[in-house]
Amino acid sequence: MKARRPSPDDQHLTEQLGATGLRLTPQRQQVYDVLVHKRDHPTAEEVFIRAKKQMPEISHATVYNCLDALVKSGLARPVTVDRGATRFCPNMHEHGHCHCDACGMVFDVALPANLPGVALPAGFKLKRYEVALHGTCAECAPQK
Amino acid sequence: MKARRPSPDDQHLTEQLGATGLRLTPQRQQVYDVLVHKRDHPTAEEVFIRAKKQMPEISHATVYNCLDALVKSGLARPVTVDRGATRFCPNMHEHGHCHCDACGMVFDVALPANLPGVALPAGFKLKRYEVALHGTCAECAPQK
DNA sequence: AACCGATTTAGAATTATTCTAAATCTTGAC
DNA sequence: GTCAAGATTTAGAATAATTCTAAATCGGTT
Numbered sequence: 117m118k119a120r121r122p123s124p125d126d127q128h129l130t131e132q133l134g135a136t137g138l139r140l141t142p143q144r145q146q147v148y149d150v151l152v153h154k155r156d157h158p159t160a161e162e163v164f165i166r167a168k169k170q171m172p173e174i175s176h177a178t179v180y181n182c183l184d185a186l187v188k189s190g191l192a193r194p195v196t197v198d199r200g201a202t203r204f205c206p207n208m209h210e211h212g213h214c215h216c217d218a219c220g221m222v223f224d225v226a227l228p229a230n231l232p233g234v235a236l237p238a239g240f241k242l243k244r245y246e247v248a249l250h251g252t253c254a255e256c257a258p259q260k
Numbered sequence: 261m262k263a264r265r266p267s268p269d270d271q272h273l274t275e276q277l278g279a280t281g282l283r284l285t286p287q288r289q290q291v292y293d294v295l296v297h298k299r300d301h302p303t304a305e306e307v308f309i310r311a312k313k314q315m316p317e318i319s320h321a322t323v324y325n326c327l328d329a330l331v332k333s334g335l336a337r338p339v340t341v342d343r344g345a346t347r348f349c350p351n352m353h354e355h356g357h358c359h360c361d362a363c364g365m366v367f368d369v370a371l372p373a374n375l376p377g378v379a380l381p382a383g384f385k386l387k388r389y390e391v392a393l394h395g396t397c398a399e400c401a402p403q404k
Numbered sequence: 405a406a407c408c409g410a411t412t413t414a415g416a417a418t419t420a421t422t423c424t425a426a427a428t429c430t431t432g433a434c
Numbered sequence: 435g436t437c438a439a440g441a442t443t444t445a446g447a448a449t450a451a452t453t454c455t456a457a458a459t460c461g462g463t464t
Contacts, residue, residue, distance in 0.1 A: 139461085141411065160451080175413045180452070196340055199421080201451060214380060223381045228372075234391075236358060237367045239398025246392045247378075254383025283430080285442065304420080319444045324421070343452080345420060 129191065136189040146171050147182035151192055151206040157213070157222040159201035197222055197248050212247030218256035225249065273335065280333040290315050291326035295336055295350040301357070301366040303345035341366055341392050356391030362400035369393065 129148060130140045138144075150158070150166045158166065164179040183204055186192040195203040197215040205213075207224055214223040227247060236242060273292060274284045282288075294302070294310045302310065308323040327348055330336040339347040341359040349357075351368055358367040371391060380386060 139410075141460090143412070173413085175415095177414075177453085178412055181412075194343070196343060199338070199340060199346055202343055212378060214384060216384075217387070223384075225378050225380060227378055234356065234369050234371055234393070236369060236393070236395075237397065239401060240358060240360075240367075240395055241397075241401055242393055242395040243361070244394050246394070247389065248392075249378070249380070249386055249389040251380075251387040252385045253381060257383060257385055283441075285429090287443070317444085319446095321422085321445075322443055325443075 132189040132191050133185065136185075138185050138189060141182075143167075143171065143174055143178050144182045144185055146174065147179060148186055148191060148206070151186070151204055155206065157195055157203040157205050159203050161201060163204065195222065195248075196246070197250070212249060214249040214251070214253075216253035216256055217250055218252050221253055221255075223253075276333040276335050277329065280329075282329050282333060285326075287311075287315065287318055287322050288326045288329055290318065291323060292330055292335060292350070295330070295348055299350065299368075301339055301347040301349050303347050305345060307348065339366065339392075340390070341394070356393060358393040358395070358397075360397035360400055361394055362396050365397055365399075367397075 126140065126145070129145060133140050133144065146167050147163060149170075150163050154166070160180055160183055163183065164174070164176055167174050167179060183192065183194075186206075187194055187204075190208065191206065193205045193208065195205050195213050197203065197213055198217075198220075203222060205224070210227060211224045212227045214225045215221070270284065270289065273289060277284050277288065290311050291307060293314075294307050298310070304324055304327055307327065308318070308320055311318050311323060327336065327338075330350075331338055331348075334352065335350065337349045337352065339349050339357050341347065341357055342361075342364075347366060349368070354371055355368045356371050358369045359365070
């Protein structure tokens with residue numbers, strides 16, 4: 117990967133950000149590129165490290181700002197599987213996260229369609245939900 | 261509420277802690293009492309403040325230690341609805357958490373029985389899962 | 405060419421949590 | 435009962451993740 121080449125997504129980015137009153141900046145594009153390039157649910161710190169490879173002068177705070185802008189514009193989701201750093205995911209389809217407590221790996225998992233059928237408190241207006249599954253992945257399974 | 265009076269739960273506490281190789285101490289009992297007394301999903305800090313009313317000399321670190329002991333022994337669950345302090349819940353039945361993004365209130369909600377039916381990655385061994393629902397509660401609903 | 409608001413930047417500040425080392429308590433062996 | 439061993443508590447320091455702040459910069463007008 118070298119210099120940034122405009123992709124078909126740019127249009128999408130501009131639109132989504134614009135709808136939230138935000139601009140598409142090189143930093144926001146870079147941060148978004150990092151997310152889609154390797155979809156391993158990186159933390160803000162990891163995004164920062166990866167983004168710096170292409171854009172060495174980008175700052176820590178900017179990465180947080182950009183991630184926040186992407187989340188607000190519906191281009192990424194924050195994922196909190198464990199206490200510790202929030203992770204980010206550009207997969208905006210409805211899905212849950214499966215987390216290996218041993219190695220920390222996070223996988224996307226499809227969800228049954230009927231989740232929203234839970235009995236909510238009266239008058240509660242559901243906006244989004246998050247499903248976190250915890251356990252041990254095949255690699256880390258306590259091999260007998 | 262004044263001095264701690266032995267309750268029927270004490271037996272249960274001793275057993276559960278014992279099974280994990282831990283003892284029932286006055287501090288652990290106090291912290292557990294705080295959790296069951298007001299089940300509003302307090303943070304460690306809130307538990308600390310409430311516990312101090314009965315036990316003024318209890319320390320911050322002890323509250324964290326006790327909460328950790330309770331979680332390890334299956335007497336409480338950590339709940340992470342948002343970034344920010346972890347909350348604690350003594351309801352060990354399977355349930356999800358409904359969180360009002362406006363006022364921060366957390367409600368327990370019953371879950372459909374079929375959640376575990378999701379397609380997990382091959383070899384993944386599920387231990388527990390957490391469902392967090394976000395939205396606005398009746399009180400905070402944008403009243404038209 | 406100067407201006408305005410949005411954005412980025414570096415670093416300080418804050419928040420939540422964990423760590424550390426010493427003091428204290430408990431329990432079983434004698 | 436007394437003592438040593440190990441568990442637990444304590445205060446405060448240390449760490450990790452994130453947010454805040456104020457100044458510099460940028461992009462698109464007037």
